[in-house]
Amino acid sequence: MSLSLYNTLTRRKEAFLPADPKRVSVYVCGPTVYSRPHIGNARPAVIFDVLVRFLRTGYSVVYARNITDIDDKINAAAEEAGVPIAEIAAENVSAYHDDMHALGVLPPDIEPYATEHVSEMIAMIAGLIESGHAYAKDAHVLFRVGSYPDYGQLSRRDRGQLLDGARVEVAAYKEDPGDFVLWKPSTPELPGWDSPWGRGRPGWHIECSVMAEQHLGRTIDIHGGGNDLIFPHHENERAQSTCAHGGEIFARYWIHNGFVNVHSEKMSKSLGNVVLIHELLEQGSGEAIRLALLGAHYRQPLDWSDAVLRDSQRKLDRLYTSLRDVSDRDDGTQATPSAEFIEALEDDLNTPKALAVLFDLARKVNRAGDSERGLSLARQLRASGEILGLLGADPAEWFTAGDEAALGADEVEALLVQRTAARDNGNYSEADRIRTELKDSGVAIEDGPKGTSWRRIDQMEGEDQTRGR
RNA sequence: GGCUAGGUGGCAGAGUGGUUAUGCAACGGCCUGCAAAGCCGGGGACGUCGGUUCGAUUCCGAUCCUAGCCUCCA
Numbered sequence: 001m002s003l004s005l006y007n008t009l010t011r012r013k014e015a016f017l018p019a020d021p022k023r024v025s026v027y028v029c030g031p032t033v034y035s036r037p038h039i040g041n042a043r044p045a046v047i048f049d050v051l052v053r054f055l056r057t058g059y060s061v062v063y064a065r066n067i068t069d070i071d072d073k074i075n076a077a078a079e080e081a082g083v084p085i086a087e088i089a090a091e092n093v094s095a096y097h098d099d100m101h102a103l104g105v106l107p108p109d110i111e112p113y114a115t116e117h118v119s120e121m122i123a124m125i126a127g128l129i130e131s132g133h134a135y136a137k138d139a140h141v142l143f144r145v146g147s148y149p150d151y152g153q154l155s156r157r158d159r160g161q162l163l164d165g166a167r168v169e170v171a172a173y174k175e176d177p178g179d180f181v182l183w184k185p186s187t188p189e190l191p192g193w194d195s196p197w198g199r200g201r202p203g204w205h206i207e208c209s210v211m212a213e214q215h216l217g218r219t220i221d222i223h224g225g226g227n228d229l230i231f232p233h234h235e236n237e238r239a240q241s242t243c244a245h246g247g248e249i250f251a252r253y254w255i256h257n258g259f260v261n262v263h264s265e266k267m268s269k270s271l272g273n274v275v276l277i278h279e280l281l282e283q284g285s286g287e288a289i290r291l292a293l294l295g296a297h298y299r300q301p302l303d304w305s306d307a308v309l310r311d312s313q314r315k316l317d318r319l320y321t322s323l324r325d326v327s328d329r330d331d332g333t334q335a336t337p338s339a340e341f342i343e344a345l346e347d348d349l350n351t352p353k354a355l356a357v358l359f360d361l362a363r364k365v366n367r368a369g370d371s372e373r374g375l376s377l378a379r380q381l382r383a384s385g386e387i388l389g390l391l392g393a394d395p396a397e398w399f400t401a402g403d404e405a406a407l408g409a410d411e412v413e414a415l416l417v418q419r420t421a422a423r424d425n426g427n428y429s430e431a432d433r434i435r436t437e438l439k440d441s442g443v444a445i446e447d448g449p450k451g452t453s454w455r456r457i458d459q460m461e462g463e464d465q466t467r468g469r
Numbered sequence: 470g471g472c473u474a475g476g477u478g479g480c481a482g483a484g485u486g487g488u489u490a491u492g493c494a495a496c497g498g499c500c501u502g503c504a505a506a507g508c509c510g511g512g513g514a515c516g517u518c519g520g521u522u523c524g525a526u527u528c529c530g531a532u533c534c535u536a537g538c539c540u541c542c543a
Contacts, residue, residue, distance in 0.1 A: 011473095028543095029543075030543090031543075032541090032542085032543090037543095038543085039543095040542090040543050041543050042543085043543065044543050045543085071541090072541075073541065073542090155472080155473090155538080155539085156472060156473075157471080157472065157538095157539070158471095177540095178540085180540065181540090204541090225543065226542080226543030227473085227474085227537075227538080227543085228537075228538070228542055228543065229542080229543070230473090230538075231472095231538065231539070231540080232539090232540045233540095233542090235540095236540085256543095257543075258474080258537085259536085259537065259543075260543080261536070261537090264535070264536070265536085266536080266537070266542095267543095268542085292481095295481070295482070295492085296481085296482065296483090297482085297483075299474085300474085300475080300482085301474075301475075301536065301537075303481085303536095305480095305481090307480070307481075307493090308480095308481065310493090311480085311481060311492070311493055312481095312492095314492080314493060315491095315492055315493080317506095318492075318493095318506095321506065321507080322507090325506095325507085344483095350483075350484095352482055352483045352484095352490090352491080353483055353484080353490080353491085355482095355483090355491070355492080356482095356483070356490060356491035356492080357491090358491090359491055359492065360490095360491075363507095363508085366506095366507055366508070367507090367508065423502080426502080428502055428503070431502090431503090432502095432503075432504085435503095435504080435505095444505065444506090445504090445505070446504090446505050446506050446507095447501070447502095447503095447504080447505075447506090448501095448505095448506075448507090453506085455506095
């Protein structure tokens with residue numbers, strides 16, 4: 001595998017060479033569990049799922065994705081709902097797992113919780129104080145940014161500039177306005193842990209530093225997340241970990257995905273445009289959502305709309321059509337992805353290009369008809385799709401599964417028998433009447449050389465191309 | 470104000486110093502009882518202004534526009 005990845009630290013594509021090919025370590029910042037996951041949470045989960053699936057074709061991989069379950073927003077959500085903090089967290093963890101499963105995201109090897117690593121965080125903070133990289137003041141512990149000369153390198157900011165645009169007032173307990181919190185005091189009603197600096201709770205950044213170290217070691221190969229995390233989160237993680245480890249490299253490759261926008265605007269609660277996964281799942285399949293997320297290169301912004309989802313649904317229809325037409329002859333023989341497909345992913349995970357290869361394969365399968373070559377191409381298509389976490393469904397079921405309420409599969413089959421009889425008798429008006437009746441119930445039919453097949457028409461059919469504006 | 474991405478055909482979205490992206494939509498043809506699906510084919514694009522070059526959508530400069538970050542954020 002000759003994978004190249006764009007490293008945020010160096011701002012260029014680099015050949016990916018793991019420190020230890022037998023154990024590639026990947027750490028991705030997971031969700032803060034204060035609300036249900038939205039499409040923006042799904043993007044890094046899907047992207048890094050694909051990266052890990054692809055890495056596993058050449059390496060042994062250990063993949064950790066944390067759960068941040070200590071956070072002021074969780075506390076706020078709990079207060080608003082009038083339920084215990086732990087309950088809010090547990091609910092949202094469960095929702096996250098459900099939604100990620102629906103999107104075909106495989107569970108990470110390790111899923112550490114912040115709440116289970118507090119004592120290690122206290123230890124790391126104490127060490128940082130001891131080595132002069134942090135200081136305690138007024139029940140807070142702060143990281144001394146001036147003690148780490150490389151601070152700002154990841155996000156390409158110098159400390160002087162940072163202050164110019166600072167939006168917050170500088171707290172009195174900070175030596176330097178850029179210093180950030182490692183530990184802060186808790187009030188009695190808030191979650192807190194005893195520490196040398198009093199009862200309190202960890203700052204956000206220290207969580208990831210500690211969990212990465214605990215589960216993957218001092219130096220990890222790949223550290224990922226959304227590009228909004230570059231500053232301050234990853235900048236601070238890097239500072240903490242490097243200083244805590246006596247200068248050892250923290251992450252060798254920093255990979256960041258672009259944002260999902262809605263109508264060219266950032267999703268936010270204040271704009272009221274947050275697109276939740278479980279709502280999307282009522283409009284389209286999880287696989288279609290996944291495909292939509294892979295349709296743009298991971299570093300590019302992705303503009304979400306209903307049209308994007310419907311497009312993806314149709315793309316899958318096309319791919320599954322070609323698989324369906326050979327599936328009765330496929331015995332499930334293992335196949336390998338096409339070389340072109342691999343090349344696309346090797347080039348900084350170019351999923352749009354990889355998808356184009358999938359469509360090329362689908363056309364070739366359709367063209368090849370019943371030949372042996374068609375079957376082997378179809379297997380190649382399926383094997384390629386598997387790396388993207390796509391095309392894993394049974395092709396026949398893909399088209400017939402769905403809302404049984406309107407019309408059950410048995411009823412459809414019965415009507416098709418009637419229609420075939422009518423056609424055989426040359427009674428085309430009756431045949432067309434049945435076809436119309438089926439269509440009104442959301443079932444489209446296709447007469448082919450092997451008989452008549454049917455599929456449920458997706459629910460978004462007929463809607464306008466674009467929404468709003 | 471500082472920093473970072475972008476601006477590609479009707480839409481989404483790759484890529485490239487000269488040669489087909491791909492999907493959807495639309496159009497013509499084949500197939501079909503008619504459709505659908507599929508196959509074949511053609512049309513249609515690189516924000517603006519300059520520069521480099523035999524040749525630029527691609528490199529360089531300027532400019533306009535959009536989005537994101539600047540201590541809550543995936």
